[in-house]
Amino acid sequence: MDYKKAIISLSCEAKHETNEILRMSEYNPSNIEPKWQSYWLENKTFKTDDADRSRPKFYILDMFPYPSSAGLHVGHPEGYTATDILARYKRMKGFNVLHPMGWDAFGLPAEQYAVKTGTHPRVTTQYNITQFRRQLQAIGFSYDWDREVDTTDPAYFRWTQWIFLQLYHQGLAYEASVPVNWCPALGTVLANEEVIDGKSEVGGFPVIRKPMRQWMLKITAYAERLLNDLDELDWPDSVKEMQRNWIGKSVGADVRFDVDGHDEVIEVFTTRPDTLWGATYMVLAPEHPLVDVITTSEQRDAVEQYRKDASLKSDQDRTDTRKKKTGMFTGGYAVNPVNNARIPVWVADYVLISYGTGAIMAVPGHDERDWEFAKTFGLPIVEVVAGGNVEEAAYTDNQDGVLTNSASTGISLDGLNVPEAKKRIITWLEEQQKGRGTVNYKLRDWLFSRQRYWGEPIPIIHVDGQPKPVAESALPLELPEVEKYEPSGTGESPLATIEEWVNTTDPETGKPARRETNTMPQWAGSCWYYLRYISPDYELGPVDPEKEKYWMPVDMYVGGAEHAVLHLLYARFWHKVLYDLGVVSTKEPFQRLVNQGMILGEMEYTLFKDADGAYLSPDQAERYDGEVQRIKLTDEDIEKTSTGFALKTDAVQKYGLSEAAAGTYVIEARSYKMSKSRGNVINPDDVIKEYGADALRLYEMFMGPLEQVKPWSMRGVEGVFRFLKRVWRVYVDDRTDELNADLVDVEATRDQLKVLHETIKKVTEDIEGGRYNTAISQLMIFNNEAMKWEQKPKSVMNTFLVLLSPFAPHIAEELWSRLGNPNTIAAENWPKFDESYLVADAFTYAIQVNGKVRGTLELPADKATDKDLVLSMAKAEPGVAKYLAEGNIVKEVFVPKKIVNFVVK
RNA sequence: GCCGCAGUGGUGGAAUGGUAGACACGAUGGACUUAAAAUCCAUUGACCCUCAAACGGUCGUGCCGGUUCGAGUCCGGCCUGCGGUACCA
Incomplete structure (x- = not known):
């Protein structure tokens, strides 16, 4: 079509349409993008060739998303685009690239939605997955869609359950009674993130700690390997450091204290066995079993009251370091093994039952917490490491301090430095059978059960009260259909209410059996998904061993920093177990890890006012008690000042502020995390x-x-x-x-x-x-x-x-x-x-005098490396000569093709 | 408190120890247009000198100090922000 004639023939009213016509041949992504997306899908352009072993492999993995109802967020495509660029590049470089995508689809939101609406979580989940897949395909990512995995697919969680059984057989899965967040008013157990300040997030009902039978995974058995193998990984230092801190290895000793007047022993863990002579009292955690034994009848009521109060406190309250330390004397005494001193035994909640042995020897002279406690209750403080002033503060240096007041019959640490003293005392304790060198970890075993419906059923039945694994051939153990998704009311999962499912028989003995009603946490499915992509249809195990050897480890893993500890630590743990079983061939799953940074909302400029409409500075607004008015400003209203941004003078009146103070109205300029409530989410x-x-x-x-x-x-x-x-x-x-x-x-x-x-x-x-x-x-x-x-x-x-x-x-x-x-x-x-x-024809020299650029000199490539020539020409530069004349040249610096510097004095 | 990371124009950011501010955004001026949009061209760290421009000069990478002919970059000490963690004996 002759576009000019077409335009002329159009009426004035339809002028905007002329723009449309002109634009038709302009760059128009909506014309070309869907076309190529279909082309790639139909031609399977990015299908990974499994049989090809001729090319080097490269496995590029994204952290798969939870398909939420909110759909994709601009944070998702950040990492996904980076890996997609890398994948497309590596393919062009001749690599055989594995670049898959899937869904971490079990999870609480679908279950909560089911409770509200009665919709089966499977329906919600499948709908959301469809949305996510459509959105990801609309960005043109080059995934091999034939490898898509879905953690809620029985064909997938069959192997999640299989791995659980292996853990069980290895003795790494066990039952224990562990306190959970029990909310009596809601009749349900809550996840940590559903509890806010000791109240339920929904309804604000009180939440208490209630012990319940739970499945635990013995990740602590792998603590040392999880720690050591970090060294070989090409991961950000911050993530490695966080994992090290989480594992929290500390080297010290277990020491045995006899209880005075009882045939009992209090065992403590300490990292400072060298300070034994400074132990002036002991503390048991309120939950410690020996409290009952040691407490004297005079103290029993007070101690019982103290233990009761402590049990009502949330973990948050108990571990709040800002609060004053509390405790109660049991009336009992223990005997210090190094000097037979009789020291009082207290109960206090600053000692945690879950770490070490749940009991400590208190050395107030050299431990801040013990010092504070001793000051509060008037307990003696003894100096055994010289170097500080223990009357004013605990002296905690553990390198240079010299031991003092630490001698008894047959043993003396006096004069030794701390590391030497530790070695000496541990040897002595072992000889005397009073203790031994040990290692402790902060890492706890992994609480692996959830009292929920929408998770992988744990493949266990209980026969005669004993757990018994379901046969591998019976997997997958699927979720039964239920009528309603409300919690059972007893704290058990909704599965417990389905009698015909819960009650079964042991296929081996024919005895009546009860199914496990706990389900697995969301972490389970994401612990091994990277293996399933390798052979998504493999029937004989979680992963085809031949293909596993070719593809593993993951060469590049990209995802959010929020998974720095838990997901990555759990996945590493499972991987190591699978390694020990010979299922995988590498010690570590993810060779290289990159965390993408968060994308915040658009920059916001905000003017603050108090309830009466008076101006507040951002600092004042933060401290202000009442309702702060937040007024959003546009670029036109603001100007940059030397310290930040302020309201422009001509905008002052517009916002009802006094013009006399114009120029002093400092405003806040920052961008916030995207959130629905703030309304700054970009779709x-x-x-x-x-x-x-x-x-x-x-x-x-x-x-x-x-x-x-x-x-x-x-x-x-x-x-x-x-x-x-x-x-x-x-x-x-x-x-x-x-x-x-x-x-x-x-x-x-x-x-x-x-x-x-x-x-x-x-x-x-x-x-x-x-x-x-x-x-x-x-x-x-x-x-x-x-x-x-x-x-x-x-x-x-x-x-x-x-x-x-x-x-x-x-x-x-x-x-x-x-x-x-x-x-x-x-x-x-x-x-x-x-x-x-790439070779340049000419080079420009910067000519400096005393480090300041005073001129430039352009020279053809063949002359630019001739030092004498360059220096003489540089000296002749008019702008340079002037400065050279101010003194004598004491040094000439010549960096070929770059810079000349004359030092003049 | 402890651990980790980061502070560079109005904004996002760039710079193997070698001319700080690439590439963008925004802004200003101009061209095209009846007009607007789109597009194109120019200028754009601050300040001083100047009627103005050119030329030139001074300062400038959170703060203070150090190493170096030369520091955004290396070292020491702070400050601020972000993330993690927190009575772990």
């Missing part, structure tokens, strides 16, 4: 609708370094969208929708090749280094140059599309095919750069 669908998936991908990467926290900006999205439009116009004539006439089959000039090869180099190195933002800026630099070329060699312009394709695959495919290339660009080889094009 990727909306971004795609307006700017396309390529712009979304590009912006997510261009924002800044992947690991960093960064605020969203719609204007930034527009910026990369404009870049894509410019790329489009370099290739396509937007009046005719044909290829531009200046794209021709000519030999590239040296300058063109130089920019191209610089771009190949930079983009290649930046992808390898995970610096996607600077790779994109180099692509922009190339395009800015190419726009200026009168003739654009097709060879160069083809190569550029290959470089662009991992970042913006849809536009790259479209232009690639318009250039007449018959196959998908994804099948191309990644270009190599040629150093010879």
Whole structure:
């Protein structure tokens, strides 16, 4: 159609339509993106070839999402885009790439929704998965969709249950009575995150600690290996450090104290056995079984009252270090094994039953907590390590201090430093059979049961009150259908209410049996999903061993920092168990880990006022007791001051503030975490609708370094969208929708090749280094140059599309095919750069005098390395000579092709 | 408190110890347009000098100090923010 005639024929009223017509051949992602997405799916472009062992493998894994009803969030595509770029790049580099996606689909929200509406969680979950899959496909991710896994699929959790049985057989799964968050008013057990300040999140009812029978996994048996094997991993230091702290290894000794007047022993764990002579009292945790034995009749009522009070306190309250220490004397005494001193035994809740032996020897001179307790209750403080003043504070140095007051018959530590003293006393304790060197971990066994419906059933039956594993051949053990999802009211899971399911018979003995009604926590499914992707249909085990050997370990694992400890530690634990069983061939699952930073909402400018409408500074607003008015400002209302942002003078009146104080109204400028309640959530669908998936991908990467926290900006999205439009116009004539006439089959000039090869180099190195933002800026630099070329060699312009394709695959495919290339660009080889094009013809020297730049000097490449020539020319520079004349040159620094510095005095 | 990370223009950010601010956003001015949008061009760290511009100069990467011919970058000490953890004996 002749577009000019068409425009002329249109009436004035329909003018906006002319824009539509003009735009038809402009870059329009909604025309091209769905087309290429279907092409990739239909042609299985990204299907991983399992049989191919000729190429090196590369396993790129994303942390799979929980498919929530809210849909995808812009935080998800951040990491997913980074891994997708890497996956597309590695394929072009000749790697056999495994890049799968799936769903961590068990979880509380679907169950809560079921309680409210009666909808089966399976229905909700499947619907949400469909939404998530559609959204991910609309971003053009190159997953092999034939490998999708779903943790709620019986074919999947069959193997989750199988792994549980292996843990059970290894003695790593056991039952124990453990306190849970019991809410009598709701008749249910609550997860930690459902309890706020000791009250239920729903309804605000009191929550108490109630012991219940639970399944535990003995992760502590692997503590040492989980700690040591961290060293080999290419993970962020912060994550490794968090895991080390979580495992919390401490080396010390168990010491036995005889109880005076009873045939009992109090065993304590201490990291400071060298301070035994300073132990002036002992403390038992309120739950310690010896409390009953030791307490004298005079003290019994008081101690019982104290224990009762402590049991009512939440863990939070008990471990709040700001509160004053509490405790009660039991009336009993213990005997210090080093000097037979008779020391009082107290009960206090600052000692935790769950760590060490639940009892301590208190050394107030050299432990801050004991010191505080001793001061509170007037207990004696003895100095046994010289160097501080124990009357004023505990002296806790454990390196340089010298032992004192530490001698008894047959043993003396006096004069030794702390490390030597520790060794000596441990040897002595072992000889005397009063104790031994031990190691303790903060890490606790993993509470593995949940009193919920929507989780993997634990494959155990109880016969004659004893647990008995379900046969492997009977797996998967599926969830029964239920009528309602409300909790049972007894604290047990809703499964407990289904009599016909709970009551069964032991297939071996025919005896009546009761099924386990607890289900597994959400962590279970995510502990091994990376293995299932390798052989998602394998029937003989969780993973095909031959394929496992080829693909493992995961070469790159990207996800949020919130999983730094628990998910990654649990998954490592299961992996090590599977390693010991010979199911997997590597000690560790994830060789390299990267955490993406959180994406915050758009920057917000806020003016604060108090309830009466008077101005509040951000600091005042934070401390203000009443209702703070928050007034959102726009860019026009604010100006930058030397210290921050303030209300512009001409906007002061608009917000009803006194003009006399104009210029002093400091406002808050910050971006907040995206949240529904704040209303600053960005939906990727909306971004795609307006700017396309390529712009979304590009912006997510261009924002800044992947690991960093960064605020969203719609204007930034527009910026990369404009870049894509410019790329489009370099290739396509937007009046005719044909290829531009200046794209021709000519030999590239040296300058063109130089920019191209610089771009190949930079983009290649930046992808390898995970610096996607600077790779994109180099692509922009190339395009800015190419726009200026009168003739654009097709060879160069083809190569550029290959470089662009991992970042913006849809536009790259479209232009690639318009250039007449018959196959998908994804099948191309990644270009190599040629150093010879990168050599500069000329170099610019910065000429410094005393470190300050006083001039520049441009020299052709052949002269630039001639030191004498460069120095003499540098001295002759007019701007430089002036400064040289101020003194004598005492030193000449010459850095070839870069800089000259004269030191003048 | 302890552990980890980070502080660079109005904004996001870039810089193997070698000309700080690449690439973008925003802003300002201009071109095109009846107009707007889109697009293109130019300027854009602060300050001083100047009628103005050019030229030039001073300062400038959270703060104080150090190493170096030369420090955003390395070292020491602080401050602030973010994340984790918290009576773990």
